[in-house]
Amino acid sequence: MDTHPVSGPNGPSRRTFLSAAAVTAAAAPILTQAAPAHAAPAGLGSAQNTGKFDPASRALIKQIDPKRIQATILRLTQFGTRHTLSSQTDSVRGIGAATAWVTQQMQAIAATSNGNMTVQQQTFVQPVSSRIPVPTAITNVIATLHGTAFPERFYVVTGHLDSRVTDVLDFTSDAPGADDDGSGVACVLELARLFATHQFPGTIVFATVAGEEQGIFGSTFMAQQMASAGNDVQGMFSNDIIGASHSFDGNKPNPFTVRMFLEGVPTNVTSNQIALLQSVGGENDGLSRQLGRFVKSVAPFNLTGMNIRLIWRRDRYLRASDHVSFQGRGYPAARFSEPRENFNHEHQNTQVVNGVQLGDLIDFVDFDYIARVTGVNAAALWGLASSPSTPKNVQIHTAPPGTFSGTNLTTMDWKANPETNLTGYEVVMRETTDSDWTEALPVGNVTSVTLDISKDNVQFGIRAVDHNRNRSPVAFPQAVA
Ligand SMILES: [Zn+2]
Numbered sequence: 001m002d003t004h005p006v007s008g009p010n011g012p013s014r015r016t017f018l019s020a021a022a023v024t025a026a027a028a029p030i031l032t033q034a035a036p037a038h039a040a041p042a043g044l045g046s047a048q049n050t051g052k053f054d055p056a057s058r059a060l061i062k063q064i065d066p067k068r069i070q071a072t073i074l075r076l077t078q079f080g081t082r083h084t085l086s087s088q089t090d091s092v093r094g095i096g097a098a099t100a101w102v103t104q105q106m107q108a109i110a111a112t113s114n115g116n117m118t119v120q121q122q123t124f125v126q127p128v129s130s131r132i133p134v135p136t137a138i139t140n141v142i143a144t145l146h147g148t149a150f151p152e153r154f155y156v157v158t159g160h161l162d163s164r165v166t167d168v169l170d171f172t173s174d175a176p177g178a179d180d181d182g183s184g185v186a187c188v189l190e191l192a193r194l195f196a197t198h199q200f201p202g203t204i205v206f207a208t209v210a211g212e213e214q215g216i217f218g219s220t221f222m223a224q225q226m227a228s229a230g231n232d233v234q235g236m237f238s239n240d241i242i243g244a245s246h247s248f249d250g251n252k253p254n255p256f257t258v259r260m261f262l263e264g265v266p267t268n269v270t271s272n273q274i275a276l277l278q279s280v281g282g283e284n285d286g287l288s289r290q291l292g293r294f295v296k297s298v299a300p301f302n303l304t305g306m307n308i309r310l311i312w313r314r315d316r317y318l319r320a321s322d323h324v325s326f327q328g329r330g331y332p333a334a335r336f337s338e339p340r341e342n343f344n345h346e347h348q349n350t351q352v353v354n355g356v357q358l359g360d361l362i363d364f365v366d367f368d369y370i371a372r373v374t375g376v377n378a379a380a381l382w383g384l385a386s387s388p389s390t391p392k393n394v395q396i397h398t399a400p401p402g403t404f405s406g407t408n409l410t411t412m413d414w415k416a417n418p419e420t421n422l423t424g425y426e427v428v429m430r431e432t433t434d435s436d437w438t439e440a441l442p443v444g445n446v447t448s449v450t451l452d453i454s455k456d457n458v459q460f461g462i463r464a465v466d467h468n469r470n471r472s473p474v475a476f477p478q479a480v481a
Contacts, residue, residue, distance in 0.1 A: 072186035085171035153202035159184020160212035183243030200385035219322030238331035263314035276296035298383025388464035396477035413448035
């Protein structure tokens with residue numbers, strides 16, 4: 001049994017290391033003898049995606065239209081301001097008129113869905129807080145593409161409709177919000193338009209949320225409502241400031257990169273759960289990090305024309321967006337944002353100071369770039385909605401056998417997935433220092449496995465695989481006695 005470290009130029013290769021630990025695919029719990037080195041069991045392979053993508057997904061991404069995105073952002077800027085405290089009754093200017101317009105757009109899209117998409121205005125009254133001087137109605141606009149087989153399984157994509165200037169309480173000055181977050185709203189509308197004529201086993205939600213600049217209030221309410229309803233949100237994306245490929249600050253444009261922010265230790269866990277994650281080195285294996293790894297595998301450059309720069313951080317310094325609301329409810333969530341911001345163009349009054357144009361103007365927005373970021377979202381949503389759900393109740397057992405103080409065997413079990421088209425499950429592995437899964441072991445259509453690979457040395461996860469070779473996001477096991 002090879003137990004050598006795998007790193008270093010002269011050390012054993014990873015493949016040697018892993019092939020020394022045998023696994024068989026069978027319907028029974030698995031415990032086998034070590035196989036000879038270099039005799040990899042059949043099916044042992046890379047953890048990475050095969051690179052074959054649904055032609056329908058590719059076709060949908062090709063239909064993303066920068067001109068529609070441009071028209072949406074232009075229209076949004078014409079409401080003058082979309083500040084949360086601006087008029088809700090003026091038909092021309094303010095958040096009320098903007099909300100009505102977005103609702104009309106969503107309804108027109110839903111009309112093409114053969115009844116599969118419904119549109120809702122979700123309104124609530126936000127009580128007084130530091131950025132809300134009087135109780136204020138806040139309205140999210142939500143288009144839901146209902147799932148055919150597992151409608152309780154949800155994927156959510158948002159942009160925020162509200163805008164602001166330098167003074168966060170100034171609701172009268174022009175706040176065009178072209179990039180923050182007209183870009184995200186345009187992305188969501190374009191995704192809704194193109195997905196409306198497709199169907200998936202799970203439910204996809206396209207939402208423009210509001211009250212973001214005053215304290216992510218709209219998305220907080222939406223996430224609370226979904227949690228109260230027992231909705232199983234398995235992935236959420238906030239598109240916030242996805243409009244500029246060029247920072248106009250002397251740095252080169254970076255039109256083929258989008259940042260994806262992913263928190264580590266989950267927001268909503270107890271101190272005991274944090275202690276457990278620390279004890280097993282699970283800091284990089286929270287739900288959102290697994291979502292990021294999955295998106296990277298289903299939305300590669302050869303499909304979207306974009307590189308995803310994963311950033312292991314909840315959000316940028318000093319900032320937050322609507323993904324934080326969903327993380328707070330225990331849901332995997334991420335934020336997409338442009339590669340390098342120009343803060344002259346965010347949260348600023350529109351004015352020229354010392355010859356420098358300030359303000360969130362449409363002039364600084366790149367519609368082709370937004371189209372490509374929309375493509376990343378499309379590939380991610382299509383991949384999630386077309387693949388098996390993330391396995392649940394995945395556990396790794398730590399109780400030592402008999403009179404021994406530990407064991408080098410690794411036993412995991414999980415709850416069977418509900419899908420009927422599964423071929424089985426894969427154990428995925430990586431060195432503890434690797435950023436992404438590197439190896440996959442098919443283990444058959446079983447709900448437990450015992451491997452002769454020490455859990456002390458690597459990270460393990462479980463994912464489900466269907467007949468089309470779609471793989472679910474990875475579930476990181478919880479350690480139990
Ligand atoms: Zn924003």
